[in-house]
Amino acid sequence: MTAPLDVSGQELQAAPEAVLDGAQGKAIEGRSLGQIAWTRLKRDKVALTGAGVVIFLILVAIFAPLIVSWFGHPPNDFNQDLISSETLAPKDGTGISADHLFGVEPVNGRDIFSRVVYGARISLLIAFLATLLSVAIGTLLGVMAGYFGGWVDSVISKAMDVFLAFPLLVFAIALAGVVPDSAFGLSGDALRVSLLIFIIGFFNWPYIGRIMRGQTLSLREREFIDAARSLGARGPYIIFREMLPNLVAPILIYATLLIPTNILFEAALSFLGVGVRPPTATWGGMLSDAVRFYTIPHFMFFPGMAIFITVLAFNLFGDGLRDALDPRAR
């Protein structure tokens, strides 16, 4: 035996690995990976701008009735006094004024600003809830496929292939077309919104499911999972306590990047007339209406810009989040 080492009195202060770990550089007391990602995100001005726009849009959607009431033009009110009876266009071309910030629609003179603000509600509500549904199903099935392997993995992976091969747009148009005005105890807008959330959310889960399966497969081989097993940990403990904290970053990243895709998909469905039914304001529906009035460009411009800015903001924020949470994935 060797001479006993004075272990308790020995303090190792070497931390060369901290440097290797990259941006977090100096070892600060108890900083979690989440906190490190946050400091990294704070330095990313583009992502912060995106986040600011996203938060602004969410606030607009939540407080839509309040905002609209300041201007006093409910989204479905006609303002026929602003419309020229001969051309059916707004009298001064756009109808833009301090009263109608984005002008008015041709024919019936509905306030475009109010409709864009209310459209944000539908867009964001559907995009968020559909993403939540995709992430929930995708994470659950993806982690199960990766963790249990064997026939569970085969069945789930084959299901993913089937879903990915599914002609989603055609199916969405068909399904949205045949569902009656009231079904499942819901009717009107509530039914259409639920239907869109279900269609968009349910058919998007394989994307996140595949990512989760891959991440779980690689996590499962890490020794800390073996360590937990050798301590006698059961499956649920390993999945929820050991694996899930490591999956939060990819879940957040892909959820943030899935939201703009869902916004676009919802707009496309509304544009095609199978989304939320008129007169409820949606961005896609407004674009669809505006197509007939291509000589009146502001009608198309504002809802188009709304979609563009929203999608861009989410994408910039999502990219920044990915860089912050996983700097090696650039």
Next chain:
Amino acid sequence: MSETPEPLLSVEGLEKHFPITKGLIKRQVGAVKAVDGLTFDVRKGETLGLVGESGCGKTTTGRLITRLLEPTGGTVRFEGHDITHMSQGALRPLRRDMQMIFQDPYSSLNPRHTVGAIVGAPFRIQGVKTEQGTKKAVQEILELVGLNPEHYNRYPHEFSGGQRQRIGIARTLALKPKLIIADEPVSALDVSIQAQVVNLLEDLQNELDLTYVVIAHDLSVVRHISDRVAVMYLGKIVEIADRKGLYERPMHPYTTALLSAVPIPDVKARGGRDRIRLQGDVPSPLNPPPACRFHTRCWKAQEVCKTVEPPLVALAPGHQVACHFPENAPAPADAAPEAAVPAAPGAATE
């Protein structure tokens, strides 16, 4: 080291064959015989070193003993319980007494958990309540392994490799186990840190009355820490002996070759020995050579080595070798190697 007659861990004929399947219906076309019939005992308080080249089945053996893998054959007995095919549920209480140290300190700690959560996990998983609470218990263990208990709330990425391995050791010690399987505990560390960790393991053994199975490929580390050493080649033990006997009088040609490959730091002393260079690669465990598995690379191999598998027999007290032509063998009247050679085919009935 104290020796008690009843072994703490007893492994007999342990086998692990990984099936190789092909095609849609998963027809088995072969098996990787990673571990193919191991027999050894580990007595309370001793340290058994398990050495061998990469791919010889050392790590698989460790995982079979801790039941991270399901053995294909043989038995593993721990404290008299047959744990070979025990269900994970029945095994859970026994796991308190049998813990594992992992090879890679960068992968064995969950990067999302604090040190406190990692070292406290055994208490939570096993539902163990401590008198002054888990936090106090964890901090005591951290101090025991030479870490600052103030680092309780830090994350693994804030530590160096050696410190991380100490965290891993702290987790292993949390439930005061009797047996610790250390799978290459220092091979991922700098040489300077290796000595610290090896010494820490020894001190802890003296302090807490631990029994170790140390898996390593580094013969110097094994020599430093082990009381007995088992040498593995292609899933089998070729020689098992106490440290002194094995290092000073190796009997199996493979052991001799391994020992001759250990670097000697003293330049002047280097000339005084012959290095044995083994020819060729380790044969594939998918299709191991028949009889003595070492005969393809052994310079002493003869016809008998290709046809008759040498049994693991004690040629000296506490020194077992599986070879037809052992070196350095003592020459008592009837067990003389030269005399045994012609008799070996008949004696080695398999």
